[in-house]
Amino acid sequence: MSPLPEQMADRWQGRRMLPPGQGQLYWHVLFHDHPEVRATAREAHQRLAGLPGLHLVPHQWLHLTTLIAGLKDEITDEQVNVMLVEADRLLSRIRPITVTLGRVLYHPEALLLEARPADALTPMREAVQAATRIATGREGVLAHTPWTPHVTVAYSSAVQPAAPVIAALGRRLPDCEVTVRGISLVLQDGPEYAWDWRPIAEVPLGTALPNTARCERTHR
Template identity: 65%
Template sequence: MSSLPTRMVNRWERRRPLMLPPGQGLLYWHVLLGDDPDAVAIVLDAHARLAGLPGLDLVPHRFIHLTVLIAGYSHEITGDQVYEMAVEAKRQLAEIEPVIVTLGRVLYHPEAVVLEARPGDRLLPLLRAAKTATRLVTGSEGYLAHDVWIPHVTIAYSSADGPAAPVISALGTRLPEREVTIRSLSIVRQDGPETVWAWRPLAEVRLTNR
């Protein structure tokens, strides 16, 4: 993920060949943050700074999330398997307490603007649990959304080609920091094209204090 790209590109146009039609979906392991007041506050702060800039699709605050892993196509994973994955992930995370990460550092990708969740290694147990649960139940570890896993919360997606400088100038490289406590890991079904936000949480694995 480039820290300071010179150009933004239309994410949706580039990904159009990969988008699924309505009725088909992907299963994700997400950390859902739409109800976390600190996560919502920093994302809304970023949105206020980006207000009026063309070519950006701001992430609706109710869908604020951190992607951990893509488990696979929803039509290839049954409801019983979703339940079994959640049970196995709960077993894997039985000794893991809620995780505190800091949001504030802004990272830029030609297709998106994100907040890095730091330190990222605190979230590795969630990634390992998601991979293990997916592999043991489905036979596949799933796959990452990017080649390198950098835990992050997306602020906005680029919906047009154009210079990155206005976006970088408006937002900078750091916002006032917010600490966010991650208390659960969820399995979410996303139906159809990404742009329609047709999400349905299927299972939640809570992290508990010992």
């Protein structure tokens, strides 16, 4: 993510895309019920307004990617159920996690808000990775190595100089503190840019700990 890129790249050019009807399972933290995150993304989008070659992330699908579990065709419904049960068991012992968004990270293909401190989210990532391994026999795949937890506000859809984008968005947005209380297993169908996302279940954190409000698990 550093140093600052001199040129933006087209994320979608040459990238392997799944056709409609084929999907991939992801563990995402979704922020549909976090108005503070939406407000921060809205400010980022306003700063970027009018700039060409950017694909703004819809507020409905603002997310923090934690793990790619695998292709849906390679994971049975029974394995999905086992994955959710194991994730529920492991995450029930982890308290909700508070992180701060605000620092902007630049990648040639994307504009990101870093989630700090990153280490605070590691137990959650390790829990869903363990659940994925128990259910499927595979570890899953990190979207980036090393894992840098973040919320993407825009993807680059053109090759162009990065300087105007950096000048418009800047290095920081006002700090946004957010408490992560659950993580979702999401089916992403077809090409990424289509945003055909189907949340399968949300698994709460901290349900086995005292003084922690229980979040209901919802299957969709």
